Amino acid sequence: MKHQTLVDKNLEYVWHPFTQMGVYRQHDPIIIEKGKGSYLYDTKGRRYLDGYASLWVNVHGHNNKRLNKAIEKQLKSISHSTLLGSSNIPSILLAEKLVEITPASLRKVFYSDTGSAAVEIAIKMAYQYWKNIDPVKYRKKNKFVTLKNGYHGDTIGSVSVGGIETFHQIFNDLIFENIQVACPSFYHSQYLTEEALRDAVLSQIEHVLRTRADEIVGVVMEPLVQGATGLFVHPEGFLKGVEQLCRKYNVLMIVDEVATGFGRTGALFACEHENVEPDIMCLGKAITGGYLPLAATLTSQRIYEAFLSDQHGLKTFFHGHTYTGNQVVCALALENIQMIEENKLIRHIQKTSKVLDKQLRQLATHPHVGNVRGRGLMYAVELVADADKKMPLAIATVERIISECKRRGLMIRNLENIVTFVPVLSMSKREIKKMTSIFENVLLDVLE
Ligand SMILES: *Cc1c(COP(=O)(O)O)cnc(C)c1O
Numbered sequence: 001m002k003h004q005t006l007v008d009k010n011l012e013y014v015w016h017p018f019t020q021m022g023v024y025r026q027h028d029p030i031i032i033e034k035g036k037g038s039y040l041y042d043t044k045g046r047r048y049l050d051g052y053a054s055l056w057v058n059v060h061g062h063n064n065k066r067l068n069k070a071i072e073k074q075l076k077s078i079s080h081s082t083l084l085g086s087s088n089i090p091s092i093l094l095a096e097k098l099v100e101i102t103p104a105s106l107r108k109v110f111y112s113d114t115g116s117a118a119v120e121i122a123i124k125m126a127y128q129y130w131k132n133i134d135p136v137k138y139r140k141k142n143k144f145v146t147l148k149n150g151y152h153g154d155t156i157g158s159v160s161v162g163g164i165e166t167f168h169q170i171f172n173d174l175i176f177e178n179i180q181v182a183c184p185s186f187y188h189s190q191y192l193t194e195e196a197l198r199d200a201v202l203s204q205i206e207h208v209l210r211t212r213a214d215e216i217v218g219v220v221m222e223p224l225v226q227g228a229t230g231l232f233v234h235p236e237g238f239l240k241g242v243e244q245l246c247r248k249y250n251v252l253m254i255v256d257e258v259a260t261g262f263g264r265t266g267a268l269f270a271c272e273h274e275n276v277e278p279d280i281m282c283l284g285k286a287i288t289g290g291y292l293p294l295a296a297t298l299t300s301q302r303i304y305e306a307f308l309s310d311q312h313g314l315k316t317f318f319h320g321h322t323y324t325g326n327q328v329v330c331a332l333a334l335e336n337i338q339m340i341e342e343n344k345l346i347r348h349i350q351k352t353s354k355v356l357d358k359q360l361r362q363l364a365t366h367p368h369v370g371n372v373r374g375r376g377l378m379y380a381v382e383l384v385a386d387a388d389k390k391m392p393l394a395i396a397t398v399e400r401i402i403s404e405c406k407r408r409g410l411m412i413r414n415l416e417n418i419v420t421f422v423p424v425l426s427m428s429k430r431e432i433k434k435m436t437s438i439f440e441n442v443l444l445d446v447l448e
Pocket residue numbers: 113114115116117119151152153154222227228256257258259260284285
């Protein structure tokens with residue numbers, strides 16, 4: 001089909017996510033037709049380096065033969081049955097593998113299909129856990145401790161534990177109340193050292209837990225890096241500190257590794273950096289290598305056992321999605337994990353991360369670069385109008401930079417005035433350098 005016909009049909013029929021369609025309509029859209037390795041190709045035959053890993057999901061590159069084969073192989077047996085009342089082979093094998101590779105505390109796997117659902121499940125499980133143990137003693141437990149600028153998805157429950165003001169304003173009457181503490185982002189704080197910031201936020205959390213533990217179900221957080229709201233990197237020891245507080249005050253620790261899981265931060269899971277053993281972990285995004293939707297909520301044995309009973313209606317977790325444990329996605333996820341291991345992808349990421357870090361930090365002296373931060377292959381360059389005052393660069397200018405990058409063959413995204421680099425995880429050093437040099441040239445040209 002011709003590009004223009006697709007453009008017309010796109011505008012006629014498709015409502016795009018997180019998009020002001022009134023603005024979208026004014027521009028010629030990019031329509032992706034195919035992918036190969038680290039590149040995307042559009043209907044005009046243009047090629048783009050995938051610097052946002054197709055929204056932080058792509059692991060081994062597009063159109064990977066082995067991943068494609070894993071899908072085809074499963075299709076020849078069966079595409080889908082259901083986990084309601086029956087089980088299936090790939091979902092069993094994947095659950096075993098997930099338990100093997102995640103922190104030792106996690107022993108059971110509950111499947112779903114989006115990160116938002118994985119979080120929704122985590123908060124419902126955590127809430128019911130206390131009611132199952134002792135409905136009288138824990139009757140007041142109905143709140144979570146959350147971080148400002150947290151992002152956990154877009155369903156009502158996951159928005160409720162998120163920390164984005166705009167969402168909370170719009171849906172205020174629908175979301176439930178939580179206890180929000182500060183976002184430990186050093187660049188945006190008034191503290192002189194990262195340790196001082198860490199200790200201040202930890203003591204804020206401790207104060208909340210000490211005074212209100214009877215109302216608190218658990219702490220919900222993205223470990224190490226708060227991604228979707230601006231790639232805020234936590235100070236070293238913060239995650240461990242939260243874990244210690246959860247243990248001290250006996251509340252559940254729920255980590256949302258939907259973005260950070262499967263290598264993104266330079267370890268298979270962000271929790272590994274600080275030897276953290278959460279009660280619940282949410283996984284999604286890169287779990288299938290970025291090919292098909294799958295998510296999982298992993299829990300400890302203690303939580304699982306609190307739901308056990310010999311009567312069906314008692315203590316049961318009443319939650320499930322139609323495609324829970326779908327065979328094709330589970331077989332694909334298993335292959336993805338095997339490839340991560342066989343290709344020694346984590347070591348590769350640790351090496352390419354050094355290149356990305358070095359390249360981006362060279363830009364730090366630019367008058368409009370306020371801050372460069374990140375872990376693994378998850379980096380942000382915060383653009384400012386005035387570096388001393390940390391005043392954001394005008395959004396129109398940031399958008400010009402992003403669209404000029406696209407014009408020169410690099411697909412990246414901005415979160416307000418923060419430009420993010422979240423490339424395909426298997427990207428080569430050369431491709432990483434190409435990505436940063438396109439950006440650098442655009443930056444110099446646009447901000448001339
Ligand atoms: C993307 C993301 C989600 C939501 O996942 P969806 O699949 O988009 O529903 C939740 N938590 C974090 C940390 C994410 O990055």
